[in-house]
Amino acid sequence: MSATSELVLAVRASKRYGDCVALRDARLEVKGGTVHAVVGENGAGKSTLLKVVYGLVRADAGELTLGGDRVDLARHGVVAAQAKGVGMVHQHGMLVPTLSLAENAALGHERLRHGLLDLAAAERELEAAASALEQPLDGGALAGALTVGEQQRAEIVMAVARARRVLILDEPTALLAPREVDRLLAMLRMIADAGCAVVLVTHKLDEVAAVADAVTVLRAGATVAELPRGTPTQDVARAMVGGEPPPPGAAPPPPAAGAPVVLAVRRPGVELEVKAGEIVGIAGIEGNGQRELVHGLAGLAPGATRDPTVAHVAEDRQLHGLVLDGTLADNVMLGRDAEVRRGWRIDRERVRALTERSLAALDVRPPAPALPARALSGGNQQKLVVARELGRPGVRAVVAAQPTRGVDIAAQAVIHDRLRAAAEAGVAVLVVSADLDELFALCHRVAVMHRGAIAGELAGDELRAPDARARLGAWMVGARMEDA
Ligand SMILES: Nc1ncnc2c1ncn2[C@@H]1O[C@H](COP(=O)(O)OP(=O)(O)O)[C@@H](O)[C@H]1O
Ligand SMILES: [Mg+2]
Structure with missing residues (x-):
């Protein structure tokens, strides 16, 4: 065995965040001198696993070997990882835009001479490393003046200078x-x-096919496949989304014949209608136009006015859905103050009644109106958002983005029941989710978005067929209709 074909990295790790299991004994083994892709759907645990390796996240249990040496995960950290020759380039750039590249590099090294940053040495080293990689760069250039691609190449050059053994890149091509x-x-x-091993975290399978010597596939926090170079992209996609048939779902009763269309999008590539009483799912890998679709429908696009009959369950509840320092009552009232006014005054009794009703409707625990929203678990925060949004008077449509991401199974069941009940009451429901099981459980129809357009759609028996997951998965990664 040549030196570079030995394992330079072997990790097994488990990690929970509250109710959410991020890693269940996930495994990764990487040989020296290879490009090793780590793929999986959103939330599969890719970033968490690599952050364990880089010492940014502490695993609850597991084992790590770097360069043949066992590392104690309980004491592992970034400094130790770097000392073992591991470097990581993050998805969002970490350069200080107001400093030059050399200054940024020197910061990372904390290179000091007589107590000062030794800029000349940093610049020399950086430019030498860059030219070795045939990526000429000007160490004196201001980071903020470069394109995203240039900044990223500079960051990689800096990381490579330190990462002798393993260079980790987490979704580096997202912005390129x-x-x-x-x-x-x-x-x-x-x-x-x-000779340095490169770990490339990505969900773009064309990139995997182009460079990876091996692929590890994560699904729901576990390693489900280790595939060699040359594995057909369709097989990688199948491993990502799982080959099992959809679970026998409690499909909601179909919408009434002749039900009116309540939500509609008609633009090139995206023709979508949702009828009263219908639940339509949007599947797809994040960043394929789902967010734009939701914002358009929910009236969040710049310049749009928000339609009060369209309820919106926001993807990021902490950013758009909740005021964390506000009480549960404050949060139930957000945008609903008209319901609790008497003239120009807020009627405290109405506030109390509406809050109690909302908390009870989704079994928010604890149902304590004066508690700050921050004190609730993630699942209960999300139930609060759903209660408020679906409880609005006059709601005819719901746009729910990742409505159960990161919530526990009990909260997920409550939220699903509420969405089904809305549909049964004649509301048009659109659910955007990275979780195919969620869509199978809820939807009459599922469309897949890829590169801003609808790549395919399954409904009825086709959606309940054993190959439904594989067909949707193929569209998610860019197969054309006739291939799937
Ligand atoms: N800091 C955190 N707090 C709570 N949950 C987290 C945290 N980081 C990750 N998670 C959860 O762990 C799971 C795996 O996340 P992640 O490793 O980021 O997945 P990926 O990189 O594959 O998209 C997700 O369900 C995510 O919501
Ligand atoms: Mg990630």
């Missing part, structure tokens, strides 16, 4: 133009050929 992606992938290949 296609030409920059090609350039990045070529650079990764060169880094691996020089």
